[in-house]
Amino acid sequence: MVKAQLPDFNARIRQHIVEVHIKKAIKRAQDAGDLPKFEIPDIPMIQPRLKIHGDLSFPAMRLAKFAKQNPLDIARVVEKMLPETPLIKKTETVPPGFTNFFLDTSHFKSVFDRNRERRIHEIISDDFSVLKLDIGAYKKAQVEFVSANPSGPITIGHTRGAVVGDAMARLLEAAGYQVQREYYYNNAGNQMVVLGKSLRLRYLQQLGEDLDFPADYYQGEYLVDAAAQLAAEHGASLRTRDWGYFKDAAEERMFEWINRSLASIDIKHDEFFNETSLFESGRIWRTLAAMRDNGHIYESAHWEGAEADEVADVAAKRYEPATWFRSSAFGDEKDRVMVKSDGAPTYTLPDIAYHSDKLERGFDIAVNVLGTDHFTQAQVVKYGLQALGMDPAPIHVIFVQMVRAVRWNEARGEYEAVKQSKRAGDFDTLDHLVEMTSADAVRYHMLARSPNSQLDFDVDQVVKQSNENPVYYIQNAYVRCASILRHAEARGLDDSNANLSLLGDDERFFIDKALYEIYDAIRESVATFEPHHIAFCADELAEIFHPIYERVRVLHSDVPEDLAKARLRFYRASKAIFRYVLQLMGMSAPERM
RNA sequence: GCUCCAGUAGCUCAGGGGAUAGAGCAUUGGUUUCCUAAACCAAGUGCCGCAGGUUCGAAUCCUGCCUGGAGCGCCA
Structure with missing residues (x-):
């Protein structure tokens, strides 16, 4: 490196x-x-x-x-x-x-002061190219994140990946990379069939038909809502439509819903990569053929290294031969099925095809944010890429651990998971979470911990703390600066020609410290693929800032005008610093609170 | 059974070879003539899961164990 x-x-x-x-x-x-x-x-x-x-x-x-x-x-x-x-x-x-x-910095004071003055000027005028790192210069990075199946709303679990991924993207940009945000849209496969059938059934129920709703269909209440809407718009005219129609209708709704939810916490993707396109272009079968040409594919009713009891088990199921990838040759604990005996590919094959496409697009870094439940899957994809003769090195997977929404149960004296509720008032979806807290609170709390530690999102505490927590602590630093600037402007105080040598040790320290820490947090986050560092950096800077604010007054009667101008300049720079940090975290920077 | 992650203050979590282990919340006390008190100042709080090992030095690295979570599908 x-x-x-x-x-x-x-x-x-x-x-x-x-x-x-x-x-x-x-x-x-x-x-x-x-x-x-x-x-x-x-x-x-x-x-x-x-x-x-x-x-x-x-x-x-x-x-x-x-x-x-x-x-x-x-x-x-x-x-x-x-x-x-x-x-x-x-x-x-x-x-x-x-x-x-x-x-003793007094001897170097003029050097440091001049340096700092230049920084302050740049920060105020130049929108933080000061803090742009050069490690990503002329390099392309991609962050693939969320990639939730379009079969339901964005859940709390997805939200964590969404926040971590977007923060990672922002930090990579801050490190100089040209970043593309991508959503791998899983709109092929059996799940979408089930989704279509589920909606169709809900629709028929809306028309008054008494039908059983199978347990392996999508149970969510949102499909009932969607069906009711269809019934309202189309009456009974869709009664003869097959599941395909309903699949498209459902997918369209889900896509729109997911994007709306993500937009509510300021997350937008540049690219939606449709899984179906891999089928339409034939890339899937070309991928399989290439793996086969390289000698990594075979047909069998069971994998080559299967134990006797495993073979017997498979024999009992009377499977036709399936198409296997000899991933064990790359270090996998067993081989994996690429094409099922019924001729349909497993999830893994399109995933390998997708990632091979991704690598061909030439990213220097391709970050992939996944839940830990995809750990094995991600391994197999890497083996698959190797089987294609590709180098998977640009791919970095950030595994985010599970997140549960919990609340304290006073009677039992312990935390318990919030139920998967079907109606508003609980917190199982991003929408509900934002509704009950705020976009900023969601972003901060999801970001401010290491990706590989499990997270219990105490919804009551986050709601309760909305008035007194790091989210507002950091934002308040910005608000305080903004307020001073408003008052100064009203008084006509002009700091453009301020004499910054009048600044005290506090202000000098803060500027020096902030530049150092922000730079370091970006560097560290990008190097380790752990974006949470920026959240702790922001908190630390606010902690340094607030006491200074208490001590260092600008518009008070006992502050001479020269000094006031210098300090105003300091707060103007501080405001920009906090705006930048908040922006890196995807949080808003309100002028007032 | 095997693999991965975690276990640190009452709670949620940082720190991940260095001196007296940190923050927020919660608890206690104080601070406002003038830029927002969503703030500031002060106080208490810890066998850093357990046991060994490496090291001048271990919460941090290694081994074993315990506890919790995730994975190990012809699911996606």
Whole structure:
């Protein structure tokens, strides 16, 4: 992986200077014979949690292996050999081997100030190209997410994938990638047949026919609603239509519904890839043929490595031979059926065909957000791509763990899952969730945890917390800035020529910190495919911001005009910073709350 | 049985070799002449699931175990 060029943010510069000095000190100590010769490794500085440990800290313990010496002694030697620099005010070496650096930035003040002023100006005027990373420059990325079957509404489970995927897409864009958002639309296969038949039955019920509704049909109340609508619009005229008609009608409704739901949390896809197109173009069969040409396909009633009892079991079912993919040759625990004995492909074959198409489209990164229940499926698809002679390396799957909507049951003293309710008032769908909380709350809470930890979405708590939670904590930082700017404008205070050298340590710290942290959160999120880092970054910045807001007044009577202008400029930049962070999370930035 | 994920404060979760383990919610007390108190200041809260191991150092890495979840279909 190419290491990105680090931006010259002040916090980064400070850290870099100290690191360079430490390396020099080690080198000198080696030359003087105080340390043995060894290749000097990169030793990242630690940011101490406690102020008494200074601004930066060097853990000499990391060198103990190389130097084969007591870490404390190493640290003392390094400290002694440090080159003189006005940046370092004081150092101290403490057990078990930390050298703590207390920095004096006054000597570099003009450099840092100039740098910061430029950043502030860019942030305000240039819409954050400052924070655009270059790791994705000239590269194409794709994020495939949601991809829910068009057989029902977007559920809470889908919502998590939707939020994670969209945030990932936004972060990739922030990292410089050109990003395409894609929805793989599963509109082929048996499920759609069942959907059509389900709607048809519901429709006939609407016409007063007394019919059993099979348990393996779609039970959702929404199909009853759709049927009622059809009955209202068409009367009994559809009575003789077959399931195909109803399938199309249902699909159209579902498609529209899904998109409306996603739009309500500001999610839009660029591309809907229809599974049916793989059949129409014949790509499925070409894919199978290519796998066969490569020697990975065979016909059999059971897979080649089946145990005796498995064979007997299959024999009892009297299957005709099916078409198997020898995925075990690629490390799978068993082979997989590609075409069933009835001639219909399994879900897996179109999936392989789809992903081969995806790879041919030439993305440098193709992220795929899936529930963990697709773990095995995703593996098989990768084996399939290998069987086609393709390199699946661009594909990165983010597995999001299950999410349950839960609420506290006072009587039983435990959480219980919210029932799959059929009517409004519960939280099993995205629509209900948004209705009861807010789009911003949904986005924040779904994003603000690691994808691979299970999530119990406590609906009551999120509703209750709507007035006092990180969502509003972060947004309020933006609102406070916006408010100051409104008042300043009313008073005619103009900060365009502000003298930013009047800013205090708080404001300087915030700007430096924000640039560093946001950049780092984007880099980390993209590198690990874990977009939740940006949510914690946003929260941390708000936590730093609010106390500053309390202390650093702009329009109060005791603030001289020059100072007020400088501070106004600071808040103008802060406002832009929070807007950017909120935008990365897909949250709104309200001017008032 | 096998594979993957998780177990951290009363609750929901961050942290994922470094010093005294964090945040929000909940609990307790305080703060407002002037830019929104959805805020700020202060206080308490932990066998980091258990047991071994590696290491100068383990919540973090390794092994085993326990608990919860997901997967292991000629389902999608």
